[in-house]
Amino acid sequence: MTDSSSRYDVIVIGAGHNGLICASYLAKAGRKVLILESLDQAGGCAATREFSAGFSVSACAQWLYQLSPDISSDLHLERHGLAYAARELNTIALAADGRSHLKRNGTQLSGPGLTDDDARNFSNLNSQLLRFVKVLDNAFKQRPPKLVDSDWQDKLSLTKLGLDMKRLGKEDMNELLRVGLINIYDLLNEHLDNELLKGALSLDAVLGTHMGPRSPNTVFTYLYRLLGEHYGYSGPALLSGGMGTLGSALGKAAQSLGVDIRTNSAVTQIDTEGERCCGVTLDSGETLTAPVVASNADPKSTFRKLLGYRKLEAGFARRIELNRAKGNVAKLHLALDDVPAFTGLPDNEHGARLLISPTMKYVERAFNHCKYGEMSTEPVMDISIPSLHDPSLAPDGKHVLSALVSYMPSHLQGGWNDRARAKAEQLALNTLAKYAPDIHDKVLASEFLSPADIEAHFGNYGGHWHHGEISLDQIMMMRPVPGCTQYATPVSGLYLCGAGTHPGGGLLGLPGRNAAQEILRQSK
Amino acid sequence: MTDTAPANPGTAPRVLHTPFHSRTKVANKMERWEVWQGYNTAACYTDVELEYFAIRSNTGVFDLSPMVKYRIQGADAADYVDRLLTRNIRKLGTDRVAYVAICNDAGNVIDDGTLFRFADNEFRLCTQEHVLDWLLWSAEGFDVTVYDETADVAALAVQGPTSCQTLRRMGLDGLQELKPFGMAHYELEGIPLMVSRTGFTGDLGYELWLAPEHAETVWDRVFANTRQRTVRPIGSHALDLARIEAGFIAAGVDFVPAEQIVRNGRGRSPLELGLEWLVDFSKPVFNGRQALLQQRDKGPRYRLAKLSVEGNKPAEHAFIYCRGREVGTVTSAAWCPSAKSNFALASIKTPYGRERDPLKAEIYYMRELHWTRTMAKCEIVNEPVFNPPRRLQTPAPDA
Numbered sequence: 054m055t056d057s058s059s060r061y062d063v064i065v066i067g068a069g070h071n072g073l074i075c076a077s078y079l080a081k082a083g084r085k086v087l088i089l090e091s092l093d094q095a096g097g098c099a100a101t102r103e104f105s106a107g108f109s110v111s112a113c114a115q116w117l118y119q120l121s122p123d124i125s126s127d128l129h130l131e132r133h134g135l136a137y138a139a140r141e142l143n144t145i146a147l148a149a150d151g152r153s154h155l156k157r158n159g160t161q162l163s164g165p166g167l168t169d170d171d172a173r174n175f176s177n178l179n180s181q182l183l184r185f186v187k188v189l190d191n192a193f194k195q196r197p198p199k200l201v202d203s204d205w206q207d208k209l210s211l212t213k214l215g216l217d218m219k220r221l222g223k224e225d226m227n228e229l230l231r232v233g234l235i236n237i238y239d240l241l242n243e244h245l246d247n248e249l250l251k252g253a254l255s256l257d258a259v260l261g262t263h264m265g266p267r268s269p270n271t272v273f274t275y276l277y278r279l280l281g282e283h284y285g286y287s288g289p290a291l292l293s294g295g296m297g298t299l300g301s302a303l304g305k306a307a308q309s310l311g312v313d314i315r316t317n318s319a320v321t322q323i324d325t326e327g328e329r330c331c332g333v334t335l336d337s338g339e340t341l342t343a344p345v346v347a348s349n350a351d352p353k354s355t356f357r358k359l360l361g362y363r364k365l366e367a368g369f370a371r372r373i374e375l376n377r378a379k380g381n382v383a384k385l386h387l388a389l390d391d392v393p394a395f396t397g398l399p400d401n402e403h404g405a406r407l408l409i410s411p412t413m414k415y416v417e418r419a420f421n422h423c424k425y426g427e428m429s430t431e432p433v434m435d436i437s438i439p440s441l442h443d444p445s446l447a448p449d450g451k452h453v454l455s456a457l458v459s460y461m462p463s464h465l466q467g468g469w470n471d472r473a474r475a476k477a478e479q480l481a482l483n484t485l486a487k488y489a490p491d492i493h494d495k496v497l498a499s500e501f502l503s504p505a506d507i508e509a510h511f512g513n514y515g516g517h518w519h520h521g522e523i524s525l526d527q528i529m530m531m532r533p534v535p536g537c538t539q540y541a542t543p544v545s546g547l548y549l550c551g552a553g554t555h556p557g558g559g560l561l562g563l564p565g566r567n568a569a570q571e572i573l574r575q576s577k
Numbered sequence: 578m579t580d581t582a583p584a585n586p587g588t589a590p591r592v593l594h595t596p597f598h599s600r601t602k603v604a605n606k607m608e609r610w611e612v613w614q615g616y617n618t619a620a621c622y623t624d625v626e627l628e629y630f631a632i633r634s635n636t637g638v639f640d641l642s643p644m645v646k647y648r649i650q651g652a653d654a655a656d657y658v659d660r661l662l663t664r665n666i667r668k669l670g671t672d673r674v675a676y677v678a679i680c681n682d683a684g685n686v687i688d689d690g691t692l693f694r695f696a697d698n699e700f701r702l703c704t705q706e707h708v709l710d711w712l713l714w715s716a717e718g719f720d721v722t723v724y725d726e727t728a729d730v731a732a733l734a735v736q737g738p739t740s741c742q743t744l745r746r747m748g749l750d751g752l753q754e755l756k757p758f759g760m761a762h763y764e765l766e767g768i769p770l771m772v773s774r775t776g777f778t779g780d781l782g783y784e785l786w787l788a789p790e791h792a793e794t795v796w797d798r799v800f801a802n803t804r805q806r807t808v809r810p811i812g813s814h815a816l817d818l819a820r821i822e823a824g825f826i827a828a829g830v831d832f833v834p835a836e837q838i839v840r841n842g843r844g845r846s847p848l849e850l851g852l853e854w855l856v857d858f859s860k861p862v863f864n865g866r867q868a869l870l871q872q873r874d875k876g877p878r879y880r881l882a883k884l885s886v887e888g889n890k891p892a893e894h895a896f897i898y899c900r901g902r903e904v905g906t907v908t909s910a911a912w913c914p915s916a917k918s919n920f921a922l923a924s925i926k927t928p929y930g931r932e933r934d935p936l937k938a939e940i941y942y943m944r945e946l947h948w949t950r951t952m953a954k955c956e957i958v959n960e961p962v963f964n965p966p967r968r969l970q971t972p973a974p975d976a
Contacts, residue, residue, distance in 0.1 A: 362718025368682030371714045
């Protein structure tokens with residue numbers, strides 16, 4: 054086939070947000086960059102999907118709560134069409150009794166069952182955790198320091214991290230060291246009494262992971278989640294036109310910097326010449342060469358599928374194989390005749406972020422199922438009715454509901470098929486109906502995307518949000534695996550730039566930027 | 578007690594018997610046994626020196642069955658072993674054997690062994706240690722089956738200057754034409770028998786590979802038609818003496834198998850064990866390549882030196898000094914009767930161990946409860962002290 058020989062300095066695999074961000078920073082530095090995307094539009098998981106004629110939702114991620122503000126301004130995303138339909142939305146923890154719902158507006162809590170003690174303790178806890186997050190954020194902005202074979206920059210990063218910890222003061226530092234490894238269940242029980250509040254907060258710690266509130270590591274994932282608050286998002290935001298707007302703004306920003314984006318061009322293989330990466334092969338059979346290839350695909354897909362383990366040494370291949378990336382979040386999309394009535398919720402509150410996560414035990418029980426490859430019979434849900442803020446998503450007078458449904462394991466026993474999908478959708482709808490009894494009557498059309506469907510569409514292994522668990526053994530210099538930190542891989546010329554690298558997933562965007570900086574540094 | 582009562586676990590045998598056990602048991606006049614990978618094997622049948630001289634002057638027969646053996650087969654078997662091992666396996670023909678090293682990603686030797694090629698995609702890998710975990714981890718991404726066939730294959734080493742004659746007299750016609758590291762397939766009284774010209778003695782020698790149920794028959798045939806003294810069963814002590822004399826290294830003695838290491842830095846790479854000739858850097862990928870490349874460029878941390886030691890006291894476990902500085906330790910040492918050499922293998926920190934370095938071994942020995950220390954001069958030797966031409970000659974010469 055044709056060989057468009059090395060017209061590009063860098064080929065980026067996948068036009069997900071990190072791929073686009075990586076490419077943009079590379080282009081800004083004067084590199085000629087080509088992005089290859091298997092789907093028909095740029096954006097990856099930042100996508101809007103018309104799942105029924107006239108009804109659209111954010112296909113994967115539905116809330117924006119932690120896009121790095123530095124990246125947003127560096128790439129002038131607002132100039133490229135990034136527009137918010139709503140910002141700083143409230144979060145409402147739905148109470149099972151249909152009366153005592155809890156509202157969170159920034160750090161302000163209100164609701165019938167809430168005591169002054171809980172409100173005050175929550176505020177104190179939140180402030181302390183945000184001080185911890187500040188330390189993390191500093192470490193996230195740059196490549197992770199190596200501990201072995203470290204250079205001056207690594208030593209500087211480690212020193213800074215140490216100093217940041219020290220600067221917390223004795224009390225805070227001790228507390229960070231104490232809680233950093235424990236679980237959110239214990240931490241919240243130490244500080245708070247209100248079960249509904251604790252249930253809602255614990256959901257933020259575990260959503261998108263293969264952990265329950267009692268799993269060790271969940272305080273860390275909670276801190277991770279708080280990054281958004283640290284960045285100044287005092288509540289989740291919705292984009293006009295759905296999350297696809299972020300994808301298209303990033304795409305336009307990249308193109309304005311000279312990046313070429315080829316859609317409908319799935320990479321099937323990363324090519325090597327001797328020990329070096331030399332380009333890629335597309336599903337059409339076309340080969341493209343470039344001295345540097347940056348993969349925005351997750352580590353497992355990159356090494357197992359695109360490169361192949363046989364081109365790696367066995368110990369490294371094994372570490373990739375053992376990397377934990379089990380997705381548990383499904384998506385429920387509903388086309389609605391009208392806004393469903395959530396029991397006890399005022400009409401003007403239906404546009405908030407609505408949570409079905411009544412107690413930590415409820416969340417833990419929901420998690421229990423997925424440990425054994427079963428779907429939760431009573432799932433936890435994170436619900437959005439975006440059409441209340443953005444009428445363009447549904448025909449006049451109609452609405453769409455988008456919900457994150459967990460735990461629906463990617464590794465479901467017996468596999469995901471139409472029957473399993475229908476059953477899971479029914480479980481989700483029944484759970485929803487406990488809080489909004491008229492939901493069944495309002496549904497015009499529906500779609501249920503299991504983690505396997507999300508993987509099939511977006512290509513992220515296990516449908517995992519973060520391209521690999523955000524766990525203490527898979528962060529910083531161990532993300533995705535030792536031997537592959539700092540965005541380089543054992544194959545020279547091949548880099549990773551996706552959420553599977555430091556600092557990780559969500560719509561953060563920092564891996565892409567950090568990777569670009571490393572590629573520029575290493576491939577001068 | 579009834580018949581169905583479970584056997585007392587304390588009375589169950591704790592060692593396995595090799596397929597030759599009924600014969601080795603009778604031959605083992607001294608009843609000196611030791612356990613090798615779970616099997617009861619003879620350390621010495623009669624007398625270590627007699628057995629050693631059988632290897633060097635006539636024929637020594639060693640029960641090799643406990644040697645760990647893996648069968649590797651499948652569409653990707655050749656690619657798999659090529660990535661697994663540091664050597665270039667593409668150059669290994671069918672019915673040929675290669676001495677090989679297995680490295681981990683850090684470039685440290687997990688084990689050394691021999692690879693037998695039966696067909697394009699069918700191999701046997703013999704190792705000293707159990708390495709199945711590593712073999713299976715390495716199989717990720719390959720269409721290959723790996724399984725332990727140790728118990729399914731009996732093996733007998735027949736080594737020494739008259740070994741070829743012994744085997745030909747047994748009926749293995751034309752064996753003298755078999756080249757070193759070659760394999761030949763025979764049928765002996767209807768028993769399929771694979772013979773390889775391989776061994777651990779540094780001399781002319783063969784290894785017989787067969788199904789366990791025929792082990793006793795083959796043993797009897799090897800010892801038939803010969804005057805007893807010219808063909809002698811040998812134990813592990815005599816074999817060890819022969820392998821040191823030949824300059825061969827042993828896992829667990831001259832290096833610690835990489836997967837068993839606890840302490841940082843205790844591993845040894847092929848470059849540090851004198852096995853650089855087993856490493857083919859022209860292969861784009863093999864386990865350990867990146868680390869070994871780095872080490873090649875930076876220079877290895879150790880070198881394995883062959884030492885000719887002054888005097889006749891074996892330098893076992895001796896420290897090695899160079900101008901008063903401690904630079905290494907002896908890993909294997911023996912007074913070698915045929916070479917008439919006090920020989921030692923020593924792991925020496927680089928840059929020491931160069932040819933002209935004035936090395937000394939600090940040897941302790943005891944005479945009638947009296948410990949004595951001697952500082953023996955050591956000379957680096959480049960060639961094995963025992964390396965008779967017949968080892969590599971084809972046709973194999975008659976003694």
